[in-house]
Amino acid sequence: MKPFDRLLRRPRPDITIPETHLIRADRRLFLRGGLVAAGSLALGGCDLSDNPQVESILGGISRLNDRVQGALFGSTRLAPTFDVADITPDFPFNAYYPASKIRVIDGSTWKLELAGLVSDKAPWTLDRLRTLPQEAQITRHVCVEGWSAIGQWSGVPFRTFLERIGADTTARYVRFACGDDYWTSIDMPSALHPQTILALDYAGAPLPPKYGFPVKLRIPTKLGFKNPKHIMAITVTNDYPGGYWEDQGYNWFSGL
Amino acid sequence: MHPPSPRAERPIHPLVVRITHWVNALAMLIMITSGWRIYNASPIFGDWAFPKAITLGGWLGGALQWHFAGMWLLVANGLVYLTYGLASGHLRRRLTPLRPREIAHDFVAALKFRLPHDPGVYNAVQRLLYVAVLLIGIVIVLSGLAIWKPVQFAPLTALLGGYDTARIVHFLAMTGIAGFVAVHLALVLLVPKTLPTMIIGREPHLGRNHVVKP
Incomplete structure (x- = not known):
């Protein structure tokens, strides 16, 4: 790519x-x-x-833009959905590492760890996630680089999951730590959006490693880099968690 | 502002227009050069990319920060200009009428270098170009919103043909504005006395007793 x-x-x-x-x-x-x-x-x-001075001014405006985007965000406004015929053939793989470094995670031993403002921190297995209600979507993935692609994901609505684990949904952030040493975080209103899902499948089959097996966050109201793959741990917190790209200067909210 | 004395001249370019012109020039420079760096992250036209030396931001993240900071300057300044221009009648006085026959006549005259320059009065071709670039300015802001917020402003994105098409519209609008800037700068070089009028509002007093016509 x-x-x-x-x-x-x-x-x-x-x-x-x-x-x-x-x-x-x-x-x-x-x-x-x-x-x-x-x-x-x-x-x-x-x-x-x-230039530290310029960096600090631009960083300040980027944080202002976080707030503007938070205000613009419609908690029930849905991302456009598409037909099966619109799905991009050979949906692109994209990460901060090349395809040769894609992590292969063993689904039978994998467990989703929970931390922070959550009442039930018992780790989740893949089988148990499959027992929760599943939802499918065909939506557009928009990369920060400018390209876009349409894909089909299905999995557990993230709101359902957060409610099931007794997450404090008045907390500000949800942080994701990933099996590929990536991490990112999102705001709680976006986490509770009806189209935000813990995706287990791509195009009707379990996620292949390149798309983030065993679990990927699919959040069509945010740019691609806010859709972490190979999720290992989820933390609900009020302390700004940043992210791999966010800490380098990509806008944190990055809403669509 | 002092009350006008009997001999005071009305400036060729009002103060608001001069300030917004130069703020806009800076905002456009930021938006276009950072936009080129953003384009380079995922070129639309094959592998063709802008030379890195003429882009702003250093890397994609830096260019995006510039672009999403510059947009506030561009839009706020544009709104001041348009509000002033519409409310004061400045736009109507300077940029209308637009009659095809006059445009054709003045275009031919311009190509023959037979178009006199009358400070503060625009010929039909100039009026057409200024109106066109203002309209393209509106298109570039709307298409920018459409690709920045294709979910929150989904109807706008759909109106522009969807995300990928809106991105091309945004690029083509940039091309139009860059083309306008090229012509605009070439004409300033051809008629250099237009430059001070956009800074001090009038033509510079060259001779001791030189009187500038209003």
Whole structure:
């Protein structure tokens, strides 16, 4: 996957321009001077990784955008659904590692651990998850990179699961820790959204490893990287948990 | 603002227009260069990507932060400009009428470099271009909303042909605006006296007793 390869690369500082071009006093040169200054800004000065002040301002606006998106979020507004014919053939695999590093988890020994503001912390087996009501959806997965693909997932509505384990649904965050060393977190209103599911199946069959066996969070109201695979542990908490990409600068809420 | 003295001139570009023009120039620069970096993360047109040196943000996460910060500046500034332009009659006075015959006439004259420059008065081709770029500006904001929030604003996304099509619309709108900027800058280089009018509101006094017509 090409987009995936780009995702793999960790952010690197850009080449820097050693000197700032001064805007000339001459009015006729003002515009050109401005463009050169702006150009060098784009080239060197404002890379996230090398200017702490800019990083802090942009980070602050990103947190403001978290709040704006939380306010925009409609707790019963549904993501568009599609027909079987619309499903993207060969749904893309995507992660922070290449396909050769896909984790293969043993479903017979796997247990879902629970932590935090949950009254019943007994771990769940795959069989027990299958005894809960299941729901199917055909929705669009939108990647932060810009591409999108339509897939079919089914599994346990996450709200049902949270209620079953006695989670404090007034808590702010749900954190997911994954078998591929990935982690992410979502806000409680999005966790309780009717289309948020603990997906066990893709296209009517158990999730293959590349799509996150044994359990993946399918949340069509958020960008793809908020849909963790190979979930090993779920924590309900009021302490901001961040995430693998979020800690590097991707917007935390990342709602669609 | 001081009350106008009898000899005071009405500025060629009102203060609100000058401020919003330059704020918009900065906002557009941020949005376009960070948008190019975002495009590069998953190119629409084959493998074609923008040279990294002319993009903003360093990596996708940085570019997204710039883009979603710049959008506030772009939209807030655009709303100030449009509100002022509609309420004061500035847009109507400067950008209308749009008559095909005048546009055709002025277009031919422009190609022959026979179009006089009259400060503050736009010929029919200029009016057409400014109206077009304002409309494209509205399209780029709406298509941006459609791909940022395809669930919350699902009807808007559907109106633009769905998520993937809205993304192409957003890109094409950028192309239109970038094309406008190229023509706009070329014309400023051809008629450099238009530049100070957008900064100080009038043409600079060149001679000792030089009088600028209103």
